[in-house]
Amino acid sequence: MTISPWHHHPRIRLTPQKVAKLFLERHGCCRECGRKLGPSDDYIVEHIIALENGGTNDWDNLGITCLWCKPKKDAEDHATAASTRSKATKHFISKSMRQSKWPSRKFSKRETIE
Numbered sequence: 001m002t003i004s005p006w007h008h009h010p011r012i013r014l015t016p017q018k019v020a021k022l023f024l025e026r027h028g029c030c031r032e033c034g035r036k037l038g039p040s041d042d043y044i045v046e047h048i049i050a051l052e053n054g055g056t057n058d059w060d061n062l063g064i065t066c067l068w069c070k071p072k073k074d075a076e077d078h079a080t081a082a083s084t085r086s087k088a089t090k091h092f093i094s095k096s097m098r099q100s101k102w103p104s105r106k107f108s109k110r111e112t113i114e
């Protein structure tokens, strides 16, 4: 349950034991490319649905991603988040408000709103 595209669940840190558990449960395969990772390969634990896109810290939303796929996934997640924020802005800010200099001078001071 995301309040808005500008809010997201806080990032949590997994203990090494939990990371190992996840690695074994996912059979040591990168979620993005399916590459079988060895014990000496570096990988990250990532959110399948990124936090910034409304993802949670639920176990089912965690996956392992190899370092080759990480930049691509990050870029896609950021692009999705940016697009969602842009859509929300368009939805809640009327066209005329967007066209005028906004926030207008009239509403720029807190006391005038209250």
Ligand SMILES: [Zn+2]
Pocket: 030, 031, 032, 033, 034, 035, 065, 066, 067, 068, 069
């Ligand atoms: Zn990969």
